[in-house]
Amino acid sequence: MKHLLSAADLSLDEVTGILDLAEEMSQVQSRPVKKLPALRGRTVVNLFFEDSTRTRSSFELAGKWLSADVINVSAKGSSVSKGESLRDTVLTVAAMGVDALVIRHMASGAPQQAAQWVDAHVLNAGDGTHEHPTQALLDAFSMRRHFRASDPDFDWRDKTVAVVGDLTHSRVVRSNVLLLRTLGARVVLVAPPTLLPSGVQSWPAEVSTDLDEVLGSADVVMMLRVQRERMSGGYFPTAREYTVGYGLTRDRLARLKPGAAICHPGPMNRGLEISADAADSAASLVLDQVASGVAVRMSVLYHLLGGDDEGGTR
Amino acid sequence: MNAEEINRSLARIAHQVLEANHGARDLMVLGIPTRGVPLAARLARLMGEVEGHPVPTGQLDVTMYRDDLRSQPTRPVGRTVLPGDVDGAVVVLVDDVLYSGRTVVAALDALHDLGRPAAIRLAVLVDRGHRQVPVRADHVGKNLPTASHERVQVRLAETDDVDAVAILRDTPADTGVGTEGTR
Structure with missing residues (x-):
């Protein structure tokens, strides 16, 4: 898997694989050390153009528990509020060398657009009235x-x-x-x-x-x-x-x-x-x-970022 | 190795582990997926028969701790099932083939995140040499000198319907069967 833009992208095997791994990941939540090293050295940016508490924080925890470096960029307080376009914002963030962009946007199709502009993996965290x-x-x-x-x-x-x-x-x-x-x-x-x-x-x-x-x-x-x-x-x-x-x-x-x-x-x-x-x-x-949110997103991040950059599954 | 030889090796390892530990006190036998898991279950059963009470057994997946995640497509992750608290336990890690030793390093890292065992031992069915890290096994079923282009294939009744260890000299397409050498 290179991107997760639509639920339609997933085959039955992929869905089952994600849910099964999420079941494993949910155990991590009860461990003394809530950390797995699988995404060490990877960088995930949460690019949120729209308010969100649970989705953003669970993506953030999911990335951190897999040892990725996670930064949050929200539209408020960023150059978006100075009028920067979606394309420029995405390209700017991607130019810093991030491995994955988690995008929430009020416009349907924004993550699909972003996926065409950058090499990084793109995850749709909710686009307008389209998909989540x-x-x-x-x-x-x-x-x-x-x-x-x-x-x-x-x-x-x-x-x-x-x-x-x-x-x-x-x-x-x-x-x-x-x-x-x-x-x-x-x-x-x-x-x-x-x-x-x-x-x-x-x-x-x-x-x-x-x-x-x-x-x-x-x-x-x-x-x-x-x-x-x-x-x-x-x-x-x-x-x-x-x-x-x-x-x-x-x-x-x-x-x-x-x-x-x-x-x-x-x-x-x-x-x-x-x-x-x-x-x-x-x-x-x-x-x-809500409790499943972190485990499921850990599983998704691992499926996208856990291997080489081709994003294939062994 | 055929089925009898595998059984004899496991029986000896079971006794060695019990002898070294002065009984089954605090023992926890953890198999490393895939084929370490049935081996761990067999070892625990054998020890239980000697001691007269069950020895806790489980499995420890190390996929996310591997150092080569980045160099290949996303690996499927196995399950981790612990029979109890790792803290203070004498953990016996069980795998089928000891080769580069990198799987064991990953397993040590994984255990480290789960708690602080009193001691960690390593039992393997086959040691084929060619270590790339300073790791050695405490208990070995059979030392099998190999060349690095050869592959050691372990098949177990639980996963492959037959108990057998073989050295494959040619390297055909990966069959996906217990061959440490391909990882």
Whole structure:
């Protein structure tokens, strides 16, 4: 692997390899010395043009625990705020001799562009409303752990994942659909008609506008954040109405399939798309998702940077 | 070496380890993947039979500690499974072939990050010479003088359906079978 730009770049073998290694890496978190020397001498730059806490800090920890040197460049306080273009910023950072660029940008396609400009490995840490492949990987990791707890030999093809909420503005959903498709799970997308992205019919997933109809068949319900900052309004009449139609309320929590899990990529709008009861229930994987973030990103960094510069896999 | 010779060597090593350690106290037998793992399990079982109680065994992956990660495509990483706390244990590292010694150095580094064993011993089924670092084994199944262009192939029932050690003189395409010489 040279870059990780889209969840669609990953074959089933690669996904399985990343999740398996992440399982090993999660052990490092409980060791006295949380450090592996695999990326010693490598330099990773987190280039974040958009606010992020969990993604940036987990990429930073992942790099550091693999002994890479990690620096963070955020748009605030950098030359970006002086008007430097994406291309110049990327080239400037790359010219310092970095091995990998982890890019978060508000414009869809920015990491793909950057990958064409530089020799370094490029990781997409979220681009606009397009993709967020490492989030999809850590979601799959949390789900796999959840399924394995009750059945170590479970088959993804028997599983249904419902992704509910603001599909139009979510980069998580596209990566998740692509990745879950690779794994073989059935994906049902649920949203009010106004929040269904255009062209959603061509995605490898079923589409519904009725959450209650889907609820009983889902092994995982993934609630997406209502992204008020990306909305200019008019997608739904009121927050209250959204919650009634598409929120994971206490009432809906009780109607989940037995053994079903709840995911949320965070940050949560409690009371809007997810009730406090659901967020804090035993079925919730939200904190597992956060804890898995570092291990999954360690695995991804190792797969990209662990070998020679060709980025192949032995 | 055939199956009987391998078994006899392992039985002798098991006794030697117990003798040197004055019993199985604090012993922890760790195999280095791939073929060190079944060997470690066999050694631990043999020691357990002698002592009358099980000897803890596990495996230690050293991939991320190798010094040649950069010179080849990304290596798959194996699993590390520890039967208990490394601190204060007498760790017996087990591998199939001792060649350059670099794998052992990686294993020592890996152990260092996991804790502070009271002592670390090294047991190998085959020592084929050609060391590149100052490392030696405490317990050796068989010394097998080889030329560096030869390869030592270890096959074990657990991974390869048969117990056998052979020297391969020609160097055909890498079969991926326990050949320390290709790493």
